Amino acid sequence: MTALKRVLPYPLLFLALLAMWLLLMQSLSPGQILLGTIVAFGGCWLMVALDPPPTGLRRPVAAMRLAGRVFVDVFRSNVAVGSIILGSDERRTHAGFMSLRLDLTNRYGLAILAIVMTCTPGTQWVHYDPASRVLMLHVLDLVDEKQWARIIKQRYESLLMEIFE
Amino acid sequence: MSPMILGWSITAAQVLLAFAMAFAALRFIRGPRAQDRIIGLDTFYVNAMLMLLTLGIRSGTTLYFEAALIIGLLGFVGTVALAKFLMRGEVIE
Amino acid sequence: MSEAPDLPLWAALLVSFFIVVGALVTLIGSIGLWRLPDFYARLHAPSLGATLGTGSILIGSMICFSVLQSRPLVHEVLIALFVTITTPVTLMLLARASVYRDRIEGNPGPPEQDPEPTEL
Structure with a gap:
């Protein structure tokens, strides 16, 4: 869990960014998925730099x-x-x-x-x-x-x- | 048959949206205050975006979608900048 | 009428219904922008077009392109998301800016002090 947290601090944000990228590109080709993953990683690390107060979708x-x-x-x-x-x-x-x-x-x-x-x-x-x-x-x-x-x-x-x- | 139905209803929607844009433009022109004009402009943007989407449905290409997305985002940024200007008298603090 | 994509009849009817309803709702919102008496009342009008109007036209567009290309095309969801998140932000900023200006200039629109909280 902690290892995953260190690599991927915001898993929901990561998925949302990846989904947005694939929707914008309107394709599911491996190349676009790779690019989207890179973009989503970048977005997640930007969020780490911004350091928002923690939240959790508990329910x-x-x-x-x-x-x-x-x-x-x-x-x-x-x-x-x-x-x-x-x-x-x-x-x-x-x-x-x-x-x-x-x-x-x-x-x-x-x-x-x-x-x-x-x-x-x-x-x-x-x-x-x-x-x-x-x-x-x-x-x-x-x-x-x-x-x-x-x-x-x-x-x-x-x-x-x-x-x- | 069905292209005709769709064609007529797209035309109807475009006429309705054109009237909506006209009302927003009227509010933009008449004011009376700056905030009234800005809200008119913002509505005008949203209506123009919807008009582009109907054009996209008519032509059957998804190209218009990108234009609509950009209009929507630009409208947001523009309106926020204008509202900020109303509040403080300058955009960048 | 000029050219339009050749959809099956049920899809054409559905798409027609959604885009005409959406355009009508948007028109009503814009009429409200014109007819409502003061700025704060007018603030409520654009959200008609931004919620139901946009949503309805986008659903129509989604059905149209999904049937045309015979695979689900849902990138219109992005526009819906952006519009539902951005319109409230602009309206809130405008409302606050306007209250601020009216209070400074002493206009009668907003109350001088916040009204007493309504308790249940």
């Missing part, structure tokens, strides 16, 4: 569940925002800012939460203060703050905490 099942939820929510919020855009003028005036105290502190978890919330139309991550752990966000359809807080905390944050903490 692949929870990660898959999160991906499924995000997939469903992207559909739902697309429909919701689309109907707001095409609807009457009155429906477009409920937008507003709100704040939320997060229990999640892991940096990778916060990054994923930020991407998820911005990717689903209707919620927009604006600012997170790590000292007070308060997140400010902008919501397009802000009728009930409590409901949005519940969605974010129960649908995403609990799963992210399960994955990263």
